[in-house]
Amino acid sequence: MSSKVRINELRLRVPWSQRDQAKRLAETVAEQLAEDLGEGQPPRTIASLNTTVHTGSNASPDEIANEVARSIRNRL
Numbered sequence: 001m002s003s004k005v006r007i008n009e010l011r012l013r014v015p016w017s018q019r020d021q022a023k024r025l026a027e028t029v030a031e032q033l034a035e036d037l038g039e040g041q042p043p044r045t046i047a048s049l050n051t052t053v054h055t056g057s058n059a060s061p062d063e064i065a066n067e068v069a070r071s072i073r074n075r076l
Contacts, residue, residue: 005034009014014064021061028065036073051075 010026040071055064 005030005037012068025068027064029068032066032069033060033072036069046076049075053068 002070007026007030010029012022012025013023014025049072051068053064055067055076059067
């Protein structure tokens, strides 16, 4: 079972700007982080975190989300 992750604000620059795709991307990032962090992690607040991710121009939203989640996880 996974933890729960809440992202209050996530700002991304992506090559497309359709609102529904951006919302799904943010949801996928939160889901991936929850899975990666696992059960039993103590709650904590991270006021701010900046990271840069580079993906290929043909990357899918899921691939971008996985890279964003990986980058965030590596900085925690």
